[in-house]
Amino acid sequence: MPHEESKTFLKGAFILSLGSFITxxxxxxxxxxxxxxxxxxxFYIYQQVxxxxxxxxxxxxxxxxxxxxxxxxxxxxxxxxxxxxxxxxASFMLLSAGGLILFLFVFWGSYDLADWMGDLxxxxxxxxxxxxxxLLPFISTFRGYFQGNNKMLPTAVSQVIEQFVRVMTIIIxxxxxxxxxxxxxxxxxxxxxxxxxxxxxxxxxxxxxxFKGSNHHRLAFFSVxxxxxxxxxxxxxxxxxxxxxxxxxxxLIQFIDSLNLxxxxxxxxxxxxxxKAVKGxxxxxxxxxxxxxxxxxxxxxxxxxxxxxxxxxRNNAALSEKLRIAFKLSIIIGLGAAAGLxxxxxxxxxxxFENDKGSAVLAVFSISIFLSSIILTITGALQxxxxxxxxxxxxxxxxxxxxFGNEYFVPKYGTMGAAMATDVSLGIIAVFFIMRxxxxxxxxxxxxxxxxxxxxxxxxxxxxxxxxxITRTMHLTGRGMNAGIALAGVAAxxxxxxxxxxxxxxxxxxxxxxxxxxxxxxxxKKIME
Numbered sequence: 349m350p351h352e353e354s355k356t357f358l359k360g361a362f363i364l365s366l367g368s369f370i371t372x373x374x375x376x377x378x379x380x381x382x383x384x385x386x387x388x389x390x391f392y393i394y395q396q397v398x399x400x401x402x403x404x405x406x407x408x409x410x411x412x413x414x415x416x417x418x419x420x421x422x423x424x425x426x427x428x429x430x431x432x433x434x435x436x437x438a439s440f441m442l443l444s445a446g447g448l449i450l451f452l453f454v455f456w457g458s459y460d461l462a463d464w465m466g467d468l469x470x471x472x473x474x475x476x477x478x479x480x481x482x483l484l485p486f487i488s489t490f491r492g493y494f495q496g497n498n499k500m501l502p503t504a505v506s507q508v509i510e511q512f513v514r515v516m517t518i519i520i521x522x523x524x525x526x527x528x529x530x531x532x533x534x535x536x537x538x539x540x541x542x543x544x545x546x547x548x549x550x551x552x553x554x555x556x557x558x559f560k561g562s563n564h565h566r567l568a569f570f571s572v573x574x575x576x577x578x579x580x581x582x583x584x585x586x587x588x589x590x591x592x593x594x595x596x597x598x599x600l601i602q603f604i605d606s607l608n609l610x611x612x613x614x615x616x617x618x619x620x621x622x623x624k625a626v627k628g629x630x631x632x633x634x635x636x637x638x639x640x641x642x643x644x645x646x647x648x649x650x651x652x653x654x655x656x657x658x659x660x661x662r663n664n665a666a667l668s669e670k671l672r673i674a675f676k677l678s679i680i681i682g683l684g685a686a687a688g689l690x691x692x693x694x695x696x697x698x699x700x701f702e703n704d705k706g707s708a709v710l711a712v713f714s715i716s717i718f719l720s721s722i723i724l725t726i727t728g729a730l731q732x733x734x735x736x737x738x739x740x741x742x743x744x745x746x747x748x749x750x751x752f753g754n755e756y757f758v759p760k761y762g763t764m765g766a767a768m769a770t771d772v773s774l775g776i777i778a779v780f781f782i783m784r785x786x787x788x789x790x791x792x793x794x795x796x797x798x799x800x801x802x803x804x805x806x807x808x809x810x811x812x813x814x815x816x817x818i819t820r821t822m823h824l825t826g827r828g829m830n831a832g833i834a835l836a837g838v839a840a841x842x843x844x845x846x847x848x849x850x851x852x853x854x855x856x857x858x859x860x861x862x863x864x865x866x867x868x869x870x871x872x873k874k875i876m877e
Contacts, residue, residue, distance in 0.1 A: 367504025368409075369642065371511040376638035378515040380700045385522050386535055388628030388705075389621070393536035395631040396465055396606045397473040400454065401543045402599030404480040407588075408487045408547075409507065410595030412443060415588040416492025419580065431576065436493055438580040443485035446585070454478035466611030467624075469533050476540045483547040490554035502557045506550040514546030590740035594727045597743050597777075598637065598720060601770055604750045605630075609766050612758040629706035630763040632697065633713040640685045640717035641724065655732045667733075671790045673859050674725050679793070680801060680854060682721025684845045687805045689714045691812040692837045698830035706763065713767040719774035726781040738784055746777035797854065804848035811844045812837050 383391040416439045423431045454461070455478035462470040487506070494502040521538040530538075593600070609630070613623035655674065658667040689696065693714060694707045727739045750773035757765025786792060819833050849855060857870060 367500075367507045371507045372638060372642045374508075374511045374515050376635045376642065378518060379635040381519055382522060382539065383628075383632065383701055385519070385526055386532060386539075388625045390522075390526075390532040390535060390628070391631055392610070392624045392628035393470070393473070393532055394539050395602070395628070395634065396467065396470055396610070397477055397536070397540055399599050399603035399606050400474065400477045401480055401540070402602065403592075403596055404477075404484060404543070404547075406592045406596035406599060408484050408491070411588045411592030412439075412484075412488035412584055413491035413495055413503065414591055415583045416489065417495035419583055420493065420496025432496075434573065434576045435580060436489060438577050439492060439584065440485055440489045442577070442581050442584055443488055447481045447484040450484070451478050451481040454481065464607055464611075466614055470536075472533070472537050473540050476537055477543060480543045480547055483544075483551055486551050487547065487554065490551075490558055493558070494554075502554060505557075506553045509553055510546040510550035512546075513549040514542040517542035517545045587736055590736045591731065593740040593743050594731065594736065597723060597727075597746075598641070600743070600747050601716075601750055601773070602634065604747060604754060605766060605770075608751065608754050609758060609763070612754060613762065616759045616762070618762075626706075626763055630709060630713075630766060632701050632706060633710050633767070635700070636689060636693075636696070636710060636714060637716055637720070640689055640714065641720050655729050659733045668788075668790055671729055671785060671788070672793075674729055675722075675785065675790065676793060676797075676855070676859065678721045678725035679718075680849060682718040683801060683805060684808070684842075684849075685721070686714050686716075686718040687809060688812070688838065688841045688845065689717065691809055691816070691841065692834050695816075695830040695834040695837065698827055699834045702827060709763050709767050712764060713770065715771045716774050719771065719778045722778045723774065723781055726785055730781075730784070739781070742777050742780040742784075745780070746773040749773040749776055800852040800854055801849075804845055804852060804854070807848050808841045808845040812841045815840060 379391075382394070386394070416435070419435050419439075420432050423435065455475050458471045458474040458478070459468070461474050462468045491503045491506065494500070518539045521541070522535050525535045525538050605627075610623055610627050613626060614620055618626065655667060655670050658670060690711045693711045694704050697704050697707050697710060723743075730736070730739050750769050753769025753772050754766055757769050759765070761768065782792075815833070815837055819829075824830075824833065
């Protein structure tokens with residue numbers, strides 16, 4: 349790969365990563381004010397249907413655009429740039445057919461889906477979210493076209509605008525409908541409508557940027573050869589879905605909870621309204637997990653473009669080294685974030701959601717931050733090496749484990765059982781992924797590394813538990829006080845953990861030099877030593 353091409357590739361990957369990072373932050377943060385507006389039952393109503401939208405986002409962001417862009421880029425590499433028009437036309441036609449089928453399946457199957465979830469009042473929300481599938485072919489094709497031509501900014505901008513408009517629609521409309529006394533199901537329908545407004549705004553932005561360009565194509569559906577249609581269809585609906593499954597891991601876990609958690613609680617003897625509230629409390633874990641995962645994987649994901657570059661250059665030694673550091677980072681940051689949240693879960697729960705309901709369940713749920721960090725990091729690395737099918741198979745197997753885990757654990761332990769099922773399924777997936785990279789020749793970390801990491805976690809836990817003990821003896825209560833405790837704990841625990849990682853040399857100079865802003869990190873290390 350020439351130097352300029354490599355530079356352009358890394359710049360584009362950085363832009364996409366930044367856009368993805370911002371959208372994930374928005375997606376996690378808005379749930380807090382939304383839950384404060386609608387309460388636990390209102391949050392349950394929204395979260396039951398949200399995973400369907402999450403699947404749409406995965407298809408329109410991680411799945412189809414990636415495949416379309418690859419097809420376009422491959423044609424350019426092989427000197428067949430003239431086929432770009434046919435690829436775009438075929439992609440749009442095929443995705444339009446697929447989007448229409450998915451829309452009809454979800455819209456007309458809304459009664460059956462709501463019945464499976466155990467709450468027929470969810471049907472209007474499911475019908476509303478179905479319209480998102482009609483936007484899918486347009487957004488996916490535009491993003492694929494831009495990414496295939498090394499123009500990553502339109503995709504990143506459209507992602508951020510889509511999420512921002514969606515979040516503002518949810519917050520403003522929900523607050524208005526609640527103030528006017530509408531039912532929580534009507535409020536939920538209004539919140540779900542944010543997916544339509546956000547997607548529409550993203551499409552408008554993409555259209556403007558596409559037609560503003562001087563070399564945009566006019567689609568020619570009937571001039572596309574059967575060979576191109578077949579090639580594009582195979583790529584989109586086999587490899588595209590495999591990439592989507594890998595990118596939708598946490599959404600698929602949520603979808604399983606939507607399908608059977610509420611109904612299992614009711615069948616175990618819990619009253620319907622109580623089960624809705626309990627499920628709503630359980631769903632508080634989602635913003636915690638999303639924020640924890642973003643914090644845990646942001647640095648690791650920055651290494652993925654570098655892994656892709658080394659793989660393209662067939663530089664096996666450098667590739668192995670970057671895979672090793674990515675794996676190491678996912679363990680360090682993931683475990684630190686999970687352990688910190690487990691210690692601070694009660695004050696954090698009160699700070700964000702007004703009370704400490706479900707704190708024990710959320711603590712168990714928080715273990716998934718550590719497991720997800722490993723899975724998401726290795727998934728990105730494997731995708732960078734064009735190994736997309738094995739991650740999808742592992743994740744699908746884990747999803748089945750989650751479904752049957754709920755069936756077994758929830759009747760016995762309630763939402764604690766659902767949290768346990770999530771951890772077990774993610775743990776199994778993580779083991780599969782670790783075995784996969786081991787087969788690639790990546791050396792595992794020594795036992796001494798894990799001993800030092802455990803010591804760092806124990807030291808952080810000691811500091812946080814001391815802080816909590818002091819605040820308990822002072823009888824500090826209330827939401828404001830708990831917010832102060834939680835924030836002070838994050839600062840103190842984060843400092844102690846980072847100091848421990850540096851002092852125990854868990855990341856040596858070579859590791860830090862491979863990271864983004866490596867020189868600055870090395871300077872900080874020298875100061876702290």
